[in-house]
Amino acid sequence: MGTSDRLAHADGSATTSRRGRPPSLTEDQIVDAALEIIRADGLEALSMRRLSQRLRKSQMAAYSYVADKQQLLDLVARRTLADVPIPDEATGPWDVRLRVLIDGIDAQLRRHPGIAGLLLQRMLHSDRRLVDAIMTILLEAGLAERQVLLSYSMIHTYLFGRYEVALADAPRHDTDLPPTLAQVIPYLDDLHGADYYNFGIETLIDGLRARVAENSREVID
Template sequence: MVEVEWESNGCRRTGGGVRNQGGPGNPANATLSEAEIVEAALRVVREDGVAKLSMRRLSRELGVSPMAPYYYVADKRELLDLVAGAALTGVRTPPPESGTWQQRLRQLVDQIDEKLRKHPGLGDVLIEQMLGKQLDLIASVMQILFDAGFTDRNVLAAYATIHTYLFGRSRVNPRDRSAPADVTLPDSVARAIKYMPDLRGRYSYDFGMDVLVAGLEAQLVRQASADVR
């Protein structure tokens, strides 16, 4: 990689990251890694939303020169690509011989959910990028649905259902959702609401996926019946 020095901007490009040459509020000799940039971008998304993520906002979060992030990316679109790609590293599509379509779907979606848990804010980034650079992820899910026997139209409907569950769930945050002390809850609500913390836990995720897969199985049966008629 060719080194390019930006002495006037306070940053120097190096093979290992961005080395800050000092400046107001910026300690000298601080090197940024790709992982640090990705995590800083996700923090901004968590706190302010993906719409507020900018190169300048990212540099403030990192405490570096506004030019430092440009070592890795040219603009916000490339930044989102970097964040999504780095955060999804390690997600593997189960091959057809690895199990039934239900098992393969669970294995793939489980991996994505694990990444969403590990990187809060990633869901918003992926929604932003899903029809751009993350088409391989969509294709993997859809191929499993095609292998299951869904029609073209139903593959799209099934994928949309999975997408809505997975990424909609990533936005569910039960913190600070307790009812005001002066509010009397209906009995049915009071009995259930004590389990609000489950909404971010494994139990709720497994419950939802079991319901989703069972529903897809039922839709396959309905599709087959419609084909016979």
């Protein structure tokens, strides 16, 4: 069956559209409608009722394709994460491939900020394709298994923190600041999201390069 005939569950099983009737909805239509609602009004606004209204279908018709909101969110996350390509060895050495892969994940998080947390959660607990790809690169780079786990945790934490922590509301015009804060605050207006991201990722990968080099020296010794 094609996409029009069945929708995948989070566990890989499928829901088949009404038997004997030509499908009137596709998975892409359902996911697109859900994303439109999230972009317009936020994740909390998404419900089966709103989905039905957006699709101009009855609520019962929507339930024929998606069992509940959780399955709907699984479909949204699965489709969104599927758009992140995994770089092959032709892309370059391990550090280049790692940066390309992290950039791809971050691009999807920025494209869908309303579900960034959902995507990261699914990446870790349900759709582990990208987690496995990152860990494969780290293992091939020369990190030990324990270091691979710690390194992935650091990467995941950094990506999540990008959407939880911001300096945009720092006190720019407060005249009663501690001396060092007063010294650096004037530079805040010159920094943008890409500056924070690039500095963080470059520093993170520099640290991993140092670990790989340290492991190589230990092998030689």
